[in-house]
Amino acid sequence: MAVIEEPRSYFHPLYDVMLSTPGLSVGVAPLDRLLTWGLKNALWVFPMATSCCGIELMASAAARVDLDRMGTIMRASPRQSDVMVVAGTITVKMAPRVRRLWDQMPEPKWCIAMGSCAISGDFYRNLYPVVPGIDTFIPVDVYVPGCPPNPEALMHGLMRLQEKIGLQREGKLVPSEPRPDFDAMVRPPALSRIGDAARAADLSDRQEQAALTMCPDAAPGVVEDEEKGFAQPATQATPPLNTELVELLRDRFGVTEFPLNAPPVVSADKHLELAATLQKMGYRQFLFVAASHRPAKEGSEDLCEVAYGLRTVGAGTKEAIWQVRVPTNQTVPSLVPLFAGADWQEREQYDLVGVKFAGHPDLRRIMMSDDWVGHPLRRDYPADKECAPWR
Amino acid sequence: MIFAASLAAAVVIVVLSATALALWYERKLAARMQTRIGPQFVGPIGLFQPVADLLKLVQKEEIVPMGADRVLFALAPPLTVIFALAAAAFVPLWPGVAVVRSDVGVLLVIGFGGLAMVPVWMAGWASFNKYALLGAMRAVAQSISYGVPLVLAAMVPVILAGTMDLDGITQFQATHHWFGLWPIIPGLPAFILFLLAMLAESNRIPFDIPEAESELVAGVTTEYTGMQFGFVYLAEYVHTVVGAAIGSVMFLGGWDGPFAPGLHWLLLKTLCLFTFIYWIRWTLVRLRADQLMTLCWKWLVPAGLGLVFLSAAWNQTGWSR
Numbered sequence: 006m007a008v009i010e011e012p013r014s015y016f017h018p019l020y021d022v023m024l025s026t027p028g029l030s031v032g033v034a035p036l037d038r039l040l041t042w043g044l045k046n047a048l049w050v051f052p053m054a055t056s057c058c059g060i061e062l063m064a065s066a067a068a069r070v071d072l073d074r075m076g077t078i079m080r081a082s083p084r085q086s087d088v089m090v091v092a093g094t095i096t097v098k099m100a101p102r103v104r105r106l107w108d109q110m111p112e113p114k115w116c117i118a119m120g121s122c123a124i125s126g127d128f129y130r131n132l133y134p135v136v137p138g139i140d141t142f143i144p145v146d147v148y149v150p151g152c153p154p155n156p157e158a159l160m161h162g163l164m165r166l167q168e169k170i171g172l173q174r175e176g177k178l179v180p181s182e183p184r185p186d187f188d189a190m191v192r193p194p195a196l197s198r199i200g201d202a203a204r205a206a207d208l209s210d211r212q213e214q215a216a217l218t219m220c221p222d223a224a225p226g227v228v229e230d231e232e233k234g235f236a237q238p239a240t241q242a243t244p245p246l247n248t249e250l251v252e253l254l255r256d257r258f259g260v261t262e263f264p265l266n267a268p269p270v271v272s273a274d275k276h277l278e279l280a281a282t283l284q285k286m287g288y289r290q291f292l293f294v295a296a297s298h299r300p301a302k303e304g305s306e307d308l309c310e311v312a313y314g315l316r317t318v319g320a321g322t323k324e325a326i327w328q329v330r331v332p333t334n335q336t337v338p339s340l341v342p343l344f345a346g347a348d349w350q351e352r353e354q355y356d357l358v359g360v361k362f363a364g365h366p367d368l369r370r371i372m373m374s375d376d377w378v379g380h381p382l383r384r385d386y387p388a389d390k391e392c393a394p395w396r
Numbered sequence: 397m398i399f400a401a402s403l404a405a406a407v408v409i410v411v412l413s414a415t416a417l418a419l420w421y422e423r424k425l426a427a428r429m430q431t432r433i434g435p436q437f438v439g440p441i442g443l444f445q446p447v448a449d450l451l452k453l454v455q456k457e458e459i460v461p462m463g464a465d466r467v468l469f470a471l472a473p474p475l476t477v478i479f480a481l482a483a484a485a486f487v488p489l490w491p492g493v494a495v496v497r498s499d500v501g502v503l504l505v506i507g508f509g510g511l512a513m514v515p516v517w518m519a520g521w522a523s524f525n526k527y528a529l530l531g532a533m534r535a536v537a538q539s540i541s542y543g544v545p546l547v548l549a550a551m552v553p554v555i556l557a558g559t560m561d562l563d564g565i566t567q568f569q570a571t572h573h574w575f576g577l578w579p580i581i582p583g584l585p586a587f588i589l590f591l592l593a594m595l596a597e598s599n600r601i602p603f604d605i606p607e608a609e610s611e612l613v614a615g616v617t618t619e620y621t622g623m624q625f626g627f628v629y630l631a632e633y634v635h636t637v638v639g640a641a642i643g644s645v646m647f648l649g650g651w652d653g654p655f656a657p658g659l660h661w662l663l664l665k666t667l668c669l670f671t672f673i674y675w676i677r678w679t680l681v682r683l684r685a686d687q688l689m690t691l692c693w694k695w696l697v698p699a700g701l702g703l704v705f706l707s708a709a710w711n712q713t714g715w716s717r
Contacts, residue, residue, distance in 0.1 A: 017455050043451025046438045073427055074436040076445050082614035084459065084621045087452070111457035111621040176455075 020176045037174055044087070044113065045167040046076045051086030051110065053103060055093030058120035058153040062092045065156030077163060083109040088166065089143075090159070094122040096134045098374045100142055107143045113178055115146040115170070117162050120153045127152065133381040134373065144181040250325045253282065268312050268328040276329050277338040280313070284343055288315035288325050291346035296354040298333070300384040307333045309360045313340065336363035357382040404485065404495045411484050415633045416446040422633075422674050429678045449626075456622030461524050464619070468522035473620065473627030475515035480634040483508040487641050488563040490651045490658045491570075501562035502550050505642055509546070509597055512635060513539040516616050519628065523619040531607055531615030534685065539597055541692045546593035548700025552586035553646045555707040562642075566650035570657065576647035579715075582707040587647040589700055594643060595673060596692070598635040604682055640669035 023029045023036065050072070054062050066072050066079060080086045083106045095103055107116065118139050121127035126137035139145060146169060149162035172179050251269075254260040258279055260269050271279055292314035299308040312328040329337050339362035340347040351362045352371040359380030362368060370377060379386055420435060420443060427434025435442025460466055483505045485495040498504055513536050520532020553575045554560050557568035569575060576587040607615030617628050644650060644665035653661035683691065 040451060040455055043448050044455060046445070046448035047452035068431045071427070071432040071434075073423060074433050074442075076435055076438050076442075076448055080614070082618045084619055085614065085617070085625050087456075109459075111459050113455065113457075 017176045024175070033175060037176075040176065041171050041173060045170045048075075048077045048088050048115075048163060048166065049080045049086050050077055051083050051089045051106070052079050053089050053091045053093075053106065055091075055095065055099065056122070058092030058123070061153045061156055062090060062119065062159065065159045070156035070160055072160060072163065075160070075163065075167075083107075084111060086110055087113070088115045088117055088163075090117045090119050091123045091139050091143075092119040092153070094126070094129050095136045095139055097136055097377075098134065098372075100136050100139075103139065104142050113176075115166055115178075116143055116181075117147045117149060117159075117166065118145045119149045119159060119162070120151055122152075124148050124150060133386070140181075146179075146181050247323050247325065249286075249323065250283075250327075253286075254279075254327070257282070268326045270330055271327045273329050273331050273335070273337055276313075276327075277340070277343075279327065280315070280340050280343050283315050283325050287317045288323070289318050290316040291340070291344035291350075292316050292324065292326075294340070294347060294350045294354055296358040296360045298358050298380075298383045298385075309333050309337075309358060311337050311354065311360055315344075331360075333359065336361045338363050339365040341365050356380065359383055400495060403489075403493075407484055407487075407489075407495050408481060411481060411634060411637060412630075415630060415637055416450075418633050418637055418670065419446040419449070421670075422677075425671065425674050426678045429675075453623050453626040458624060459619075459621045461619050463524040465522035465524070468518045469619075470624070472515040472519035472522060473624045473631070475518070476512060476631035477627050477634060479508055479512040479515065480631045480638060482511075483642065484634075484638045486562055487638070487645055487662070488566050488650055489662065491567070492563060494563055497563055498561065500560045502554055502560045502565070502646070505562070506543070506547055506550060509594075509635075509639070510539065510543050512597075512631070519620070520616045523616070525619045527613045527618045528616050531612045531618070534612075535616060538688060541689060542593045542596035542696075545589055545692060545696035545700045546597060548697065548704055549586045549590035549593055550646065551700075551704045552582050552707045555704065555711060556582070558711075562645055562650075566645055566652060569649040570652035574647065574649040574652070576649075579707075579710050582703045582710060583647070585699065586703045586707070587643070589696060589703065590643055590647065591669075591673075592696065594639045595676070596688070598632065598639055636673055637666065637670060640673060641666045643669050 017040070019036070020033065023033050050062075052059065052062055054060075064070065066077075072078070077088075083089075087110075089107055089110060091103065107114075116139075118124045122129060122135075123139050124145075126135050129135040130137045136142070147162045147166045149158050151158050154162075169179050251263060254263075254269055254271070258271055258275050260271060263269050294311060294313050296309055296311045299305070299310060301307040308330050309332075310328050310330050312326060314324060314326045316325070317323045331337055337360055339351055341351065341362075342364060348365075348367065349371060351360075351365055352367070352369060354360045355362060355365075355368055356370045356372050357380055369375070373381065423445065424434040424442065426432075435445035438444045438448050460469055486498060486501045486505050488494040488497075494501075496504075516535045516539075517532050520528045520530075520535070523529070553565050553569075556575055556579070557565045559565060559568070565575075573579075575583045577583065607617070612618070617625050620628060641662065644662060648665045648669075649661075650665070651657050651659060651662045653664075
């Protein structure tokens, strides 16, 4: 729920003198008018622009709207800014940095939430890394709705902020209003999400099959099946694998199955040997490692599928793609000793899917913050309250 | 004595108010160059914009970063203004009148210009911030390098006029010719060289790598809040205004002009130079650090040496007499 700050109590020491000296207190009201006039007309903006709203923020300083008309300029340092304009989606990893920059701004200061992502998270609201509205961690004075709001809207927001500043007396800031309870207002999504325990057991599987058919190698000529709602692979598909790899896998690695819509499965203990062999054969470029999680169903245990891709360098490029399936609690041999390019990609798979790579020199989180709990792309990841306590 | 003191006070007030006006003028000029309007709502045609800025800066909280050297941190911004203002004392305002008349005026002016880098380094060092330190380092390196062509360019009018007294230089120009126009070979290039070196000394675009926003946040001023930042901001403009005045004294005849010579000519010339500087600022992009040093040491310094030699040669011809 929204964090509501205590009203901040910074005011200029001049007021202390004027209020405590008899006779001088008469001057407080004119001083208020003078000083608020100054504050209102020199709002220097700290552009906390993270995405598309940032482009509109830039546009609002440019020729057509020109915020400089009302004395508003952009400053690069938070120390010299008065208004933080948060323009764009703020992720959980970014939020502490935004908060820190906010704390570095000198009082009196204000915050404008520009755009629906900054206000509530908008349609990224239900994603695991997105903060649902910046007012969960900094007090917001003016909300400028829109996706993105146009420069005129931002200027209107600044004018509303000027009105608000004009209301302050004796240097005391007008406190920001507590935000409405969005949770009560927003209708929950009609479709259950992946993390839902009540979700049909085969739904994940069907979705995955549909995703595989989108791979151009797997099935040229995908047909849409309207009854099932998912695309189905066409019946006559050409084999996607290169014959060199098929022969190698069949002769030396004992692989018998070569499905049309998925890479061949290699057992985890032979995986490293295969990669080394391919490297000697000229597959010297590391293409990708992609992992997905397959929750336990009848007949199969909790699995991680890790697909690797290598490529030859030079003319007539060939690709070799295979996959390794391991139970979630077991390790996959890392390819980092062979291909340095695998380093960060394996870290990413570890971070998001939770595949553990044996022999990886530096297996830390790379995308989520270090204190993140769980691996968000696992099918059984509780995407709601447990891992996102601010919701 | 009383006259000198009141003159000094008047000069300070005039320079500071001219600086405030320059803030507005620059924003308007920049806006016009970018097909914007610039300050418009604060007072008539936005004239009170610097006043509002000042009032706001005064109200802001003063933050001293943890780990900063408090004394140096507090001392640096006022010092920047003082050193920038000090050079204004030597500007001859009208025939025979300056706040300080000195036989080595040129030397003192350049000396104060170089001294202005000391508070910048103080600020950068005391801020306890890597961006501030890097910015200060760049500023000092740049200032020391460009001091050389600045001195060489200033040598040209000194040699031509045969005096280091700024008023003497102006007198010579009034009776003979403006050095920016004639002799055209050492004069005009020396004037351009002087302008370039002065731009670099005051860290303006295209020589503003010490505060390159994309690299260094706000350079030396990164940690300064409120009026402390206001001082540094002000000093930059004072530096430019005074620099433009010195340039017009040394190369454009200062108070000399047709009809009635006097202060108004100096102000007009300063305004023109000032406009030119801001025209450059809002037109050009900034140089890279290595390009900046290449320009200085490989081109400007040899050019300056050549110009000094040429002006001595011109003196030998006796055509000025």
